Amino acid sequence: MGKQPHLQIEAGDVHEVALIPGDPGRVDRIAAQCDESTTVAENREYKVVNATYEGVPLTIVSTGIGCPSASIAVEELARVGVETFIRVGTTGALQRDVEIGDMVVATGAAKNEGTTKRYEPVEFPAVPDFAVTTALVEAAEANDEAVHVGPIASDDAYYAETEEYVAEWEDAGILSVEMEAASVFTLARRKGLAAAAICTVDGNLVKGTQKGAEGEDELPPKARDNVERAIGLALDAVVALAD
Numbered sequence: 001m002g003k004q005p006h007l008q009i010e011a012g013d014v015h016e017v018a019l020i021p022g023d024p025g026r027v028d029r030i031a032a033q034c035d036e037s038t039t040v041a042e043n044r045e046y047k048v049v050n051a052t053y054e055g056v057p058l059t060i061v062s063t064g065i066g067c068p069s070a071s072i073a074v075e076e077l078a079r080v081g082v083e084t085f086i087r088v089g090t091t092g093a094l095q096r097d098v099e100i101g102d103m104v105v106a107t108g109a110a111k112n113e114g115t116t117k118r119y120e121p122v123e124f125p126a127v128p129d130f131a132v133t134t135a136l137v138e139a140a141e142a143n144d145e146a147v148h149v150g151p152i153a154s155d156d157a158y159y160a161e162t163e164e165y166v167a168e169w170e171d172a173g174i175l176s177v178e179m180e181a182a183s184v185f186t187l188a189r190r191k192g193l194a195a196a197a198i199c200t201v202d203g204n205l206v207k208g209t210q211k212g213a214e215g216e217d218e219l220p221p222k223a224r225d226n227v228e229r230a231i232g233l234a235l236d237a238v239v240a241l242a243d
Contacts, residue, residue, distance in 0.1 A: 124186070
């Protein structure tokens with residue numbers, strides 16, 4: 001098998017565990033918390049970096065925005081040997097008590113997107129791996145960090161999240177909405193691999209706030225600062241899974 005067409009990597013280039021943020025810039029933020037790192041490839045929205053954290057090797061890969069882009073990353077990473085995926089992203093709250101800067105560990109993702117429908121019926125669940133999800137929650141507990149644990153939604157249409165949609169999600173007890181987890185969970189399950197997600201809240205749709213609302217920066221200051229905490233928890237989970 002030669003190089004994968006989008007990530008521009010091949011077997012032997014990456015490690016078995018991958019942290020997968022959407023933003024290529026967040027790849028660098030994760031790498032900065034590691035002991036050492038090396039860039040493997042960069043193409044389009046995809047940046048691939050190998051790193052070690054407390055002696056444990058891992059790969060960091062950006063997936064871009066949305067399930068189509070994320071599914072390409074998961075498909076190609078799986079082909080070259082990645083077995084565990086941890087999404088480290090941002091998310092918009094759908095419950096009033098979930099504040100900007102809070103962290104959410106997903107126990108499932110509603111498939112309000114089109115990509116997974118090309119793989120399977122919508123009735124099939126998009127759920128994370130129990131062991132990896134547990135490692136994220138236990139990392140939070142070990143660091144005295146509070147996280148919200150529960151179901152989220154993955155949505156394709158960022159600018160079409162109407163008040164009616166938000167109200168339905170809120171009534172259903174969905175914690176937050178983002179754009180990639182459903183495809184990550186679905187593809188990992190179908191391939192017999194493991195996936196989970198921890199996301200930092202960057203706005204609250206029920207209260208009418210979204211990222212970018214406080215100025216020119218994409219993320220509000222509290223969310224921007226607390227992304228570092230979520231990265232730290234994800235890295236601690238990687239170490240725990242390696243034990």
